[in-house]
Amino acid sequence: MSSGRVGYIAFNTFREAVRDRVLYNLIAFAVLLSGAAILVGEISIDIERLVVINLGLTAISLFGVLIAIFIGIGLVSKEIDKRTLYTVLSRPVQRWEFVVGKFFGLTGTLVVNTVFMAIGVFLALLYTAHRFEKMDAWVLVALYFIVLQFFVVCALSLFFSSFSTPIMSAVFSFALFIIGNLADDLRGFARMTHGFGGWLATVIAYLVPNFASMNVISQVAHGDPVSGQLILYNTLYAIFYSAMAISGAVLIFQRRNLK
Amino acid sequence: MSAIEILDLEKSYQVGFWRKREKVGLRPLRLTIEEGEVFGFLGPNGAGKTTTLKLLMGLVFPTAGSARILGKSMDDPQVRSQVGFLPEQPYFYDHLTARELLNYYGQLSGIPAKGRSSRVDQMLTRVGLTDSAEVQLRKFSKGMLQRVGLAQAILHDPKLVFLDEPMSGLDPMGRREVRELIQQLHHEGKTVFFSTHILSDAEALCDRVAVINQGELRGVGAVAELTSQAEGRVEIIFSATKMPPALTQLGAESRLRGDIASAVLPEAQQEAALEILRRERLRLISLTPVRKSLEEYYVQNLQPTENRKGVGV
Amino acid sequence: MKSRRATVVTAAVLLVSMGGALGVLVAIDATQRRAVAQQSLYIDSPKVLRRLSLGYTGLLADIYWTRAVQYFGEQHHKGSGDFRLLAPLLQITTQLDPKLFPAYQFGANFLSPKPPDGAGLPGAALELMKFGIAHNPDQWPLYYNLGFLYYTELNDYARASDAFAAGAKLPITSEFMPILAARMAQHAGEFDTARMLWFTTYQSSKDPRIRQNAVEHLQALRVDEDVTRLEGVISKYRQQTGHSPSRIGDLEQAGFIHGAPVDVKGHPYNLAADGRVEVQDWKDIPFITKGLPPGEKSPGPHVGK
Numbered sequence: 001m002s003s004g005r006v007g008y009i010a011f012n013t014f015r016e017a018v019r020d021r022v023l024y025n026l027i028a029f030a031v032l033l034s035g036a037a038i039l040v041g042e043i044s045i046d047i048e049r050l051v052v053i054n055l056g057l058t059a060i061s062l063f064g065v066l067i068a069i070f071i072g073i074g075l076v077s078k079e080i081d082k083r084t085l086y087t088v089l090s091r092p093v094q095r096w097e098f099v100v101g102k103f104f105g106l107t108g109t110l111v112v113n114t115v116f117m118a119i120g121v122f123l124a125l126l127y128t129a130h131r132f133e134k135m136d137a138w139v140l141v142a143l144y145f146i147v148l149q150f151f152v153v154c155a156l157s158l159f160f161s162s163f164s165t166p167i168m169s170a171v172f173s174f175a176l177f178i179i180g181n182l183a184d185d186l187r188g189f190a191r192m193t194h195g196f197g198g199w200l201a202t203v204i205a206y207l208v209p210n211f212a213s214m215n216v217i218s219q220v221a222h223g224d225p226v227s228g229q230l231i232l233y234n235t236l237y238a239i240f241y242s243a244m245a246i247s248g249a250v251l252i253f254q255r256r257n258l259k
Numbered sequence: 260m261s262a263i264e265i266l267d268l269e270k271s272y273q274v275g276f277w278r279k280r281e282k283v284g285l286r287p288l289r290l291t292i293e294e295g296e297v298f299g300f301l302g303p304n305g306a307g308k309t310t311t312l313k314l315l316m317g318l319v320f321p322t323a324g325s326a327r328i329l330g331k332s333m334d335d336p337q338v339r340s341q342v343g344f345l346p347e348q349p350y351f352y353d354h355l356t357a358r359e360l361l362n363y364y365g366q367l368s369g370i371p372a373k374g375r376s377s378r379v380d381q382m383l384t385r386v387g388l389t390d391s392a393e394v395q396l397r398k399f400s401k402g403m404l405q406r407v408g409l410a411q412a413i414l415h416d417p418k419l420v421f422l423d424e425p426m427s428g429l430d431p432m433g434r435r436e437v438r439e440l441i442q443q444l445h446h447e448g449k450t451v452f453f454s455t456h457i458l459s460d461a462e463a464l465c466d467r468v469a470v471i472n473q474g475e476l477r478g479v480g481a482v483a484e485l486t487s488q489a490e491g492r493v494e495i496i497f498s499a500t501k502m503p504p505a506l507t508q509l510g511a512e513s514r515l516r517g518d519i520a521s522a523v524l525p526e527a528q529q530e531a532a533l534e535i536l537r538r539e540r541l542r543l544i545s546l547t548p549v550r551k552s553l554e555e556y557y558v559q560n561l562q563p564t565e566n567r568k569g570v571g572v
Numbered sequence: 573m574k575s576r577r578a579t580v581v582t583a584a585v586l587l588v589s590m591g592g593a594l595g596v597l598v599a600i601d602a603t604q605r606r607a608v609a610q611q612s613l614y615i616d617s618p619k620v621l622r623r624l625s626l627g628y629t630g631l632l633a634d635i636y637w638t639r640a641v642q643y644f645g646e647q648h649h650k651g652s653g654d655f656r657l658l659a660p661l662l663q664i665t666t667q668l669d670p671k672l673f674p675a676y677q678f679g680a681n682f683l684s685p686k687p688p689d690g691a692g693l694p695g696a697a698l699e700l701m702k703f704g705i706a707h708n709p710d711q712w713p714l715y716y717n718l719g720f721l722y723y724t725e726l727n728d729y730a731r732a733s734d735a736f737a738a739g740a741k742l743p744i745t746s747e748f749m750p751i752l753a754a755r756m757a758q759h760a761g762e763f764d765t766a767r768m769l770w771f772t773t774y775q776s777s778k779d780p781r782i783r784q785n786a787v788e789h790l791q792a793l794r795v796d797e798d799v800t801r802l803e804g805v806i807s808k809y810r811q812q813t814g815h816s817p818s819r820i821g822d823l824e825q826a827g828f829i830h831g832a833p834v835d836v837k838g839h840p841y842n843l844a845a846d847g848r849v850e851v852q853d854w855k856d857i858p859f860i861t862k863g864l865p866p867g868e869k870s871p872g873p874h875v876g877k
Contacts, residue, residue: 008363012355015355016353016354016355019354019355020354047634047637047674050630051634055631055634058628058630058631061628084352086313086344087412088364089316089317089318090316090339090343090346091339091364091368091415092336092339092368093367178626182623185623211627212627215627217628217630217631218669222671255320257318257319257320258319
């Protein structure tokens, strides 16, 4: 019964996101960038493949994060603001079902979006290299990691919107995205610092989402393989971290007085 | 079984950033609504009507107290499959069509797939939106949104329906349709609890009303009783092109419109007035006792009990 | 009518203010022209850049690489001979993406030659090669470039030979590497060695600029070789006949050479009054060191045009 409702909410979230034309603008932008990749590749001979993959995957990653943050927050905060939520919660829908349904709807939207953008990148690759190589398969792994990154970002933006205003949620989510990409440096810094500062730095360094390990774009652009161990670790990390953020969101949302 | 039992339900807010002050949304409320009733919840804006409804719907959590809905605790999620809710000035998913929205809500309410689509069609017909069923909600007027709101509130055939200002934003035709709908629901045996500040609607529709102001319940009573108290005056309506001076001398409040005149005077002078009409050969149209209006009851009860003069609860 | 006038006035204000804004912008540009060169780098610390890139180092490296190439082309076109930003740009590029192979190649070919052919920084070029080898130990052209730099700029034949030898051991390498390793000791100054070197440069890169540069060097070698050979023949003629030839044709008639030799442009060599061999279009053939009029140097290459 619950899973049915979660599924309905997820599908409705997906439908709302897709019909909201904001999504299309960003996709168009990313397509334009992939076109630019081909042009840039022509300036730098012998590294067209490198440039297409670097530019294409970076665009997918960054735009996806922007979509995840802004549409994610828009969808949840907007519902609370405009009270579409009242009629949903007046039904036998539990608050946790609502949050989880939103999460899957959002991530589903991003996965579909990524698939379209990825097709664009592969087409650009075909155009510049005229055929696929075996090493292009690793690009799929990089894409998978980018999708994992989206799961974590969506979970975070849902967490923040469960208690914060739309603008602050966007700011927090974006800040954590940036910090999360510097997670390696943070952990190194924490190891070297002592005393209370070191303890604080360690706590923060280990709590921020570790996006750094999910970025293998440069690696696959050079055709280098990605270790199976990293694939496993990133998958587990994304699952655990998302579950953590979503649980936090549910706990807060369950207690929230809706205005 | 009572439809709704509100047991000392209370809500207060913490206002302010540094030094938190308490703001009272609802003082301990004790109220019972019987099954099959049409109950009106009256009060000015900000009185606590919406707060009460949100508490009962579980959108807001009480500071103290509880309530039972259809015999179950208000926290019980199963309760909500028997309850329909129309919030004030509703707003729905912009990009869905009316049919898609109702279908979605039907899914969430657990209406099985088999009968769902015909049920949605029925609802659309009932609220008069069949022609706009495939139009996206962002193109709907306020009145149309209100109708969608009603449709989603009764879609799953609930036993109890909560309506928050159901007439808001409707033109006279729309209000009439909503009145008819509420009467239909009443005939179907449903309990209807609605809040409003339009007294004529309450007077026409409700079995009982409660008056609330500043978060406090000020009075509860059956409409019939409250308005049956005759004041000891009668209203005489008759054909005349000008008011007979003899009537005015009796001390009547008179009004003349075209060739219809009306005069209101104490019951004791009823016979004297009729005698004047006979003498002047004026045709009598009607003679009715003047009832106390709900409006007066309302205005009186807005004041806290200590400050009241005149009739009590 | 009132609204029409309001529209006209508003439109006029719009155009005037637009013109004003553009005018001020042009003025700003004029005063800031000097600062543009430094702006090409924005931030010059690779470490800071690495952090700022938020893990998207691959793309940032590609962007800096593109800028490096464009910068070189622009400076070359201007003929200023000022390539001071090339080394930092290439350093940043390779720090961000140590496997961006063409950057090392570019640095090897254009960081070390003296202006106006390059930045004149052989030390920086050497450092770049060593960094490149550390991160791409299987790329033979990097060892080749290292050896080439030791040979041409530092005249350190021993280290050059070591570099060529190390490159020769790689699973994929050029056939010339072992030969070059051996030749460093004895035959360093010979035309064949130089030709082998430039041919290997040509072979090791797909970059058209680098290839063009190598071709021009090979052509210059050809001319230098021709002039040297002709001067040798003229000596022999003098020895045998007792007098200098008046024209190149004399050598042909006397049977010392077969056919009139032509330079890479297809023009025959001339005999100057003082007995020197001269290249007819010496202005059009870069890098030649022989066959020039006295006191003249060969003009710059055509790379990047």
